[in-house]
Amino acid sequence: MRHRFSLLLALLYTAAGFAATPPATHPRTMRLDYYHTGNPKQEVFSMDRVVLEPLPWPGDLQKAIDSSNLGNCLFEVRDKASDRLLYSRGFDTIFAEWVSTEEASRVSRTFSESVRFPAPDAPVKITLKARKDDVFREVWSVDVDPNDKFVDRSRPPSPGPLLEIQKSGNPASKVDLLVVGDGYTAAERGKFEKDARKFTDTLFATSPFREHQQQFNVWGLSPAADESGISRPSSGIQRRSPLGASYDSFDSERYVLTTENRTLRDVASFAPYEFVEIIVNGATYGGGGIFNLYATVAADNAFSAYVGVHEFGHHFAGLADEYYTSDVAYQSTEKRPEPWPPNVTAMHDPANLKWKDLVETGTPLPTPWNKDPYETFERDIQKQRKAIRAAGKPESEMEALFHKEQRAVDEMLGAEKYAGKIGAFEGANYEARGYYRPQLNCIMFTRTTNFCAVCRRGIERIIAMYAD
Ligand SMILES: [Zn+2]
Numbered sequence: 001m002r003h004r005f006s007l008l009l010a011l012l013y014t015a016a017g018f019a020a021t022p023p024a025t026h027p028r029t030m031r032l033d034y035y036h037t038g039n040p041k042q043e044v045f046s047m048d049r050v051v052l053e054p055l056p057w058p059g060d061l062q063k064a065i066d067s068s069n070l071g072n073c074l075f076e077v078r079d080k081a082s083d084r085l086l087y088s089r090g091f092d093t094i095f096a097e098w099v100s101t102e103e104a105s106r107v108s109r110t111f112s113e114s115v116r117f118p119a120p121d122a123p124v125k126i127t128l129k130a131r132k133d134d135v136f137r138e139v140w141s142v143d144v145d146p147n148d149k150f151v152d153r154s155r156p157p158s159p160g161p162l163l164e165i166q167k168s169g170n171p172a173s174k175v176d177l178l179v180v181g182d183g184y185t186a187a188e189r190g191k192f193e194k195d196a197r198k199f200t201d202t203l204f205a206t207s208p209f210r211e212h213q214q215q216f217n218v219w220g221l222s223p224a225a226d227e228s229g230i231s232r233p234s235s236g237i238q239r240r241s242p243l244g245a246s247y248d249s250f251d252s253e254r255y256v257l258t259t260e261n262r263t264l265r266d267v268a269s270f271a272p273y274e275f276v277e278i279i280v281n282g283a284t285y286g287g288g289g290i291f292n293l294y295a296t297v298a299a300d301n302a303f304s305a306y307v308g309v310h311e312f313g314h315h316f317a318g319l320a321d322e323y324y325t326s327d328v329a330y331q332s333t334e335k336r337p338e339p340w341p342p343n344v345t346a347m348h349d350p351a352n353l354k355w356k357d358l359v360e361t362g363t364p365l366p367t368p369w370n371k372d373p374y375e376t377f378e379r380d381i382q383k384q385r386k387a388i389r390a391a392g393k394p395e396s397e398m399e400a401l402f403h404k405e406q407r408a409v410d411e412m413l414g415a416e417k418y419a420g421k422i423g424a425f426e427g428a429n430y431e432a433r434g435y436y437r438p439q440l441n442c443i444m445f446t447r448t449t450n451f452c453a454v455c456r457r458g459i460e461r462i463i464a465m466y467a468d
Contacts, residue, residue: 025061026172029053029269030119030151032126032144033262036095037110043095045128045140048112048262051152051269057118058171058272063465064088064118070318070340071291072096073128074136075115080123080143087117091292092318094259101250112261120146131340156266159242163193163220165200166213171272174217175466178273181222182243182258183230183281192222195279195299202305203312206449208456208463215467219271230256230280235392243267245280245296253389254286256296264294274466275316277308283395285402289314302399306447313444313451317458320344322428322437322445325378326385336434342458343444344429347436355438355454358422367423369416369440375432377412381405406447413440422453 033048064087066074071090078085095111098104115126123145129136145151168174179199181192204213223242231239231246234253244260247253258264258278268276276294280286285303289295289311297308313319320341336346345354350365359365381401388398413419419440428437428445437445442452451459 027057027121028119029055029057029116030144030146031114031116031265031269032142033112033114033265034140034142035110036093036113037108038095038099039108040099040104042108043139047142049152050144050148050150051265052119052146053116053269054155055269055272056171058176058274059118059466060172060468061118066090066465068461068465070342072131072340074131076127076129077117077120078125078127079120080125083125086120086124089115089292090318091115092290093293094257094290097290098250103250111259114261114265120144122146134338134340156269159221159223159267159270160189162271163196163222165196165218165220166216168214168217171217173468175215175274175463176272177216177218177275177277178268178271179218179220179277179279180243180264180267181220181279181281182245183225183228183239183241184222185226185228186224188228188281189222189224191281191299192279193220195281196220196222198299199277199279199297199304199308202308206309206443207451208460212460212463212467215463217272219273221267221271223267225281229282232282232284235284241280243278245278247282247284247286249288254284255288256280256286256298257288257290258294258296275312277312277315279308285395285398287311291315291318301395303402303447306443306449309449310443310447313455313459317455317462318342319444319455319458320429322442322452324427324430324432324435325375326382336431339429339435341429342461343438343442343452343454345424345436346434347424350424353424355422355457358438358453358457359424360421363418363421363423365424366436367418367421367425369418369425370412371427371432374409374412375427377408402447409446410441410448413446416440 031051031053035046037044066088072092074090077087125143127141128139130139179196184192200218203209225241227239229239230241233248243258243264245256245258247256249255249257278294278296279299282298283300285301287297287307295311295315318341338346384401422438424436425440426436429435438454439452441448
């Protein structure tokens with residue numbers, strides 16, 4: 001009798017549980033927040049918290065394992081009992097960029113980071129790996145018990161209503177892109193919606209996103225800011241904006257990042273998402289993009305469309321910068337190991353060029369182009385660019401300079417013998433020598449409007465990892 005009673009209870013419980021939560025085949029989203037501390041000589045990882053996010057896992061469980069070999073880091077989730085690999089993804093960190101800056105030679109820093117995965121039923125082991133000599137090696141591992149009472153199941157503060165910018169279907173079979181606003185006051189909610197739709201329209205006007213638009217859902221969230229705008233320390237502007245985005249990241253005036261990862265994750269957990277675009281409410285040229293973390297763009301600049309798509313290329317597909325003539329925060333290295341991004345190469349062996357299958361027979365490798373006049377022209381532009389910023393001139397002067405630059409560069413590159421061809425053109429990845437890009441022009445190289453063929457293929461491979 002007693003047995004039958006508990007069986008009945010168990011059945012009732014299961015039925016009630018089934019109705020209240022998604023079916024067992026469709027788990028919730030679990031997140032590990034941790035701290036990544038160090039300097040160029042030493043790195044330490046430490047546990048912060050495990051969170052059960054409010055929404056179901058937005059991905060396809062059939063596409064749980066990442067075989068793309070992209071990113072400086074890789075995380076793996078394995079069943080503790082059987083060691084079976086349940087989930088993996090490559091990604092990049094702000095730490096990996098910061099550690100090559102001058103600041104890192106003087107001081108250690110701590111960054112909050114997260115990994116998200118389908119909530120498991122039983123204990124798992126999470127392993128973090130870092131790429132060293134082009135092989136992923138374990139740097140940290142931690143056990144997570146999904147049934148631990150300290151798993152944080154609480155509901156974070158609401159960031160406001162979820163905006164449905166484009167709904168193509170079930171999140172599990174679509175790429176889910178979340179557009180988050182930073183520096184928009186409650187009164188500017190309408191402006192955020194307009195800016196978010198503008199970004200979305202630009203992205204899907206660009207190939208190959210255009211051809212794959214129906215494989216994307218796009219969501220919007222914008223926690224209200226007390227004050228309009230975000231921080232820009234080099235102009236003396238300080239704002240405690242909800243997501244903490246700021247210009248001048250790593251002391252590069254146009255580089256917009258946030259290191260408030262915990263806050264960003266709590267806000268983002270109110271949307272199904274795999275990729276995050278942070279739109280900041282500002283007119284000064286700027287943005288940033290980190291593979292599988294987020295991209296940023298300032299909304300109101302004449303070049304916002306270009307910056308938005310370019311930075312999203314970094315974030316979405318791990319594309320490298322193909323440019324090499326403007327200042328960046330990283331210190332140049334003497335070695336030229338083969339970089340992992342799909343669109344740049346050190347080409348140690350032209351016969352095994354990584355995009356060789358796209359090169360027409362008869363195209364020489366490396367592919368010649370008139371590099372010197374381009375570099376002379378660009379050096380002069382960079383000098384003018386610095387002078388405009390140093391003198392605190394209005395943004396319209398910078399925009400006029402960029403327009404003039406793009407017209408001249410389009411003309412120069414368009415007149416090249418191998419214009420439009422796929423080859424290996426020297427000058428890429430911040431270096432004038434020793435790195436090569438696939439085509440003369442690409443949105444990862446200049447402020448043009450198109451991705452090159454190799455970048456397009458890189459993007460399509462990522463879409464296939466998330467959408468049917
Ligand atoms: Zn490209």
